[in-house]
Amino acid sequence: MNELNEKELRIRYIRVLEKFSKRSIALLKLSDFDFERFKVRTLKNYEEMKKAKEVTLTSNYLIGLKKFIDLILQSITNHSKTFENERDSLLKEANLLQKEKNRNNYKKDKHKHKKFDDGY
Numbered sequence: 001m002n003e004l005n006e007k008e009l010r011i012r013y014i015r016v017l018e019k020f021s022k023r024s025i026a027l028l029k030l031s032d033f034d035f036e037r038f039k040v041r042t043l044k045n046y047e048e049m050k051k052a053k054e055v056t057l058t059s060n061y062l063i064g065l066k067k068f069i070d071l072i073l074q075s076i077t078n079h080s081k082t083f084e085n086e087r088d089s090l091l092k093e094a095n096l097l098q099k100e101k102n103r104n105n106y107k108k109d110k111h112k113h114k115k116f117d118d119g120y
Helices: 002-029 036-052 060-077 084-102
Strands: none
Touching: 002 036, 002 060, 002 084, 036 060, 060 084
């Protein structure tokens, strides 16, 4: 029972992290981006995120996700006047994070033409 509870907490925490990052990325990608709206919504989403019990993360993607969220929160407090550089930086990091997540899905079979084929 205890192990199931740990798994539930872990899954719930991961989902909360992903939800927060997806919402923030969507706001960053808006063509009519407004920093004040981004800040208000991100802080509201952060309050929701804090309700989930924090668990230790092991995979590269999840560690990167946590660092990305910290970067978002840091850029909200320490930013330039236009927020343009921070926005570009956050979008780049989001793209790298998505690549890390998808890396396991797109394994290229490098030497498939060299495999032994006996004709049967």
